[in-house]
Amino acid sequence: DQSAGEQADRFLCLPAVGKGRSNVAREVRVFFRPAGRSVQIPERATVAAAANLAGVALEQVCGGKGTCGKCKVRLLSGSLGPLTDAERRLLTPTEVTGGVRLACQAPVLQDSTVEVGWAAVASTVSILVDGVHEAVALDPPVRKDRLELPPATLQDPTAAYAALRRALPGVEDLSPTIEALRALPAALAAPGGLLTAVRWGNLLLAVEPGDTSQALLGFACDIGTTTVVGYLLDLRTGERLGVASTLNPQTRFGDDVVSRVELAGRDAAGLEALRAAIVDAINDLLGQAAAQAGVAREQVYALAIVGNTAMHHLFLGLNPRSLGHSPYVPVVADPLELPARDAGLRAHPAARLLVLPNIAGFVGADTVGVLLATRLLESDQVRLAIDIGTNGEMALGSRARMLACSTAAGPAFEGAQLSHGMRAAEGAIDHVDLREGELVLHSIGRGKLRGICGSGVVDAIAALRQLEVIDATGRLLRPDELAPATRRRLGQRLVPHPQGGAFVLAPAEETATGAPVLLTQRDIRQIQLAKGAIRAGIEILMKELGVAPEQVAGVALAGAFGNYIRPESALTIGLMPRFPGAQLTPVGNAAGAGAQVALLSRQAWRDAAAIATQVEYVELSLRQDFPQMFMDAMMF
Numbered sequence: 001d002q003s004a005g006e007q008a009d010r011f012l013c014l015p016a017v018g019k020g021r022s023n024v025a026r027e028v029r030v031f032f033r034p035a036g037r038s039v040q041i042p043e044r045a046t047v048a049a050a051a052n053l054a055g056v057a058l059e060q061v062c063g064g065k066g067t068c069g070k071c072k073v074r075l076l077s078g079s080l081g082p083l084t085d086a087e088r089r090l091l092t093p094t095e096v097t098g099g100v101r102l103a104c105q106a107p108v109l110q111d112s113t114v115e116v117g118w119a120a121v122a123s124t125v126s127i128l129v130d131g132v133h134e135a136v137a138l139d140p141p142v143r144k145d146r147l148e149l150p151p152a153t154l155q156d157p158t159a160a161y162a163a164l165r166r167a168l169p170g171v172e173d174l175s176p177t178i179e180a181l182r183a184l185p186a187a188l189a190a191p192g193g194l195l196t197a198v199r200w201g202n203l204l205l206a207v208e209p210g211d212t213s214q215a216l217l218g219f220a221c222d223i224g225t226t227t228v229v230g231y232l233l234d235l236r237t238g239e240r241l242g243v244a245s246t247l248n249p250q251t252r253f254g255d256d257v258v259s260r261v262e263l264a265g266r267d268a269a270g271l272e273a274l275r276a277a278i279v280d281a282i283n284d285l286l287g288q289a290a291a292q293a294g295v296a297r298e299q300v301y302a303l304a305i306v307g308n309t310a311m312h313h314l315f316l317g318l319n320p321r322s323l324g325h326s327p328y329v330p331v332v333a334d335p336l337e338l339p340a341r342d343a344g345l346r347a348h349p350a351a352r353l354l355v356l357p358n359i360a361g362f363v364g365a366d367t368v369g370v371l372l373a374t375r376l377l378e379s380d381q382v383r384l385a386i387d388i389g390t391n392g393e394m395a396l397g398s399r400a401r402m403l404a405c406s407t408a409a410g411p412a413f414e415g416a417q418l419s420h421g422m423r424a425a426e427g428a429i430d431h432v433d434l435r436e437g438e439l440v441l442h443s444i445g446r447g448k449l450r451g452i453c454g455s456g457v458v459d460a461i462a463a464l465r466q467l468e469v470i471d472a473t474g475r476l477l478r479p480d481e482l483a484p485a486t487r488r489r490l491g492q493r494l495v496p497h498p499q500g501g502a503f504v505l506a507p508a509e510e511t512a513t514g515a516p517v518l519l520t521q522r523d524i525r526q527i528q529l530a531k532g533a534i535r536a537g538i539e540i541l542m543k544e545l546g547v548a549p550e551q552v553a554g555v556a557l558a559g560a561f562g563n564y565i566r567p568e569s570a571l572t573i574g575l576m577p578r579f580p581g582a583q584l585t586p587v588g589n590a591a592g593a594g595a596q597v598a599l600l601s602r603q604a605w606r607d608a609a610a611i612a613t614q615v616e617y618v619e620l621s622l623r624q625d626f627p628q629m630f631m632d633a634m635m636f
Contacts, residue, residue: 047114066086072100138235150163218302255416283344304353308391327361362391363615393405396545397545402616403544419518458527465573467486474525501520502518538577556587557586
């Protein structure tokens, strides 16, 4: 068997331990500050592997490949292996002199103490939990029937289950679970033969002594690539009783979908590590939401899950290898109804799980949830839905025809791939205002600045474009190229940088890291790539559907980024076309709202299945017109 340290290295795609040495590796201890945790690992295992074992959060956008530069730590004592080429490329001379290393690249040679200051904000990330609220005709898939069964007599020696079945008029072909039959004798022993039957259609899930008909709960969960949100619902009233959210723990294996698909596709151990991480997180969220409401998790009889196709597969333990190469076919796209415990979920022992259907390899159940919640397929007018999270999905159409596509655009908008980018967490610049030619920064929380998140980057670029500090091609101008008034105000904030120049958003004295927060030329290019892909995807859908911008009646902006982004900033940078007759409406976590609707209404569950078959998936990589449209869409 592999040691925990070796498994962590393997899962994180880190250097192997003990190559060329004896089979028994010497162990060393790593102390983490300020977390106050320590862990023992084999010599030459990486700091990232140690952090994973110790439960210390690190931001590993690239999945430990040494390409993102986000997992910075500072060596306080001890010894690490020599700098790698990746570290020389991604760390500044000042950082190297100060003992800063990339955790995924630094092997531990002896007992060492490291400081983790750059990833500490991960525990205070801002997660969107609200979504659209639509009236739903309550008709949940599970129900409870209060019954009074008279005791059997010599004159009427009816078997207990037959008596129960007879007491449920109108229920045909009722079939019991073995657990329900085992519970029946104890339930019949209750005073007056009072018991409660729990049914899922014609399946008898459970039999409970007494009248428990008031306790009928459901739990809906949206598994995002970066965040996970769970909602506890009273299925009798539709009332939301509790909400809990967390970072997706799979992010320690890589922020993007591709890294996780590659890991899971390599071997069963990687797939199981990813599956166990998300299942544990969902169980924790269910426990938190139940505690908020003062109820037991065993009162949850129905659960619903949405997520993109990769998250769907990883949650179910399905090997997602086929999603990583053409033709990008999922293992299953159908709606699934399963025993919840078979998926590892801890609710009522007989609870059932609804997994909403996928549309295609890169348009998953989360998009079905968005369409279910926003009811785009019920509209006679053409409407657009954009869900920008770690990935970007778009759907355009009406009840007559609905198209959808996906772009790998989200990581940059969530702060990944940017020199000072970060998630929407404590210390992140989340908005930038332009007032009398000056930039005014707004950040999350009350602490010093640490970086900039997606909504802040869009605002900053929009403001600099308006000031003509950035030209239409995305180039940062030199101070001598600025208008005189702009040069006087902002010229000194344009500085040389290895990434092609930079604009100083916040000076070093205003930051928690002691380094300025910069927007570099390369950062702008990353946003151009991301927004160009989304804009081109929208225009491909419009072209395929044969509609002009003025024919689009409404735009729903879903997802965390879509909810926090300022529509005018998005339009200024050209993230989407201008739709003259359309209202841009942030709809929050519409995917999560769709999961809730599916729990509350059997018709909505049937509608979800219909949506998945009605939506036509457009594969952008097959479009000969996409490359030119993408290039054009990169312009500001």
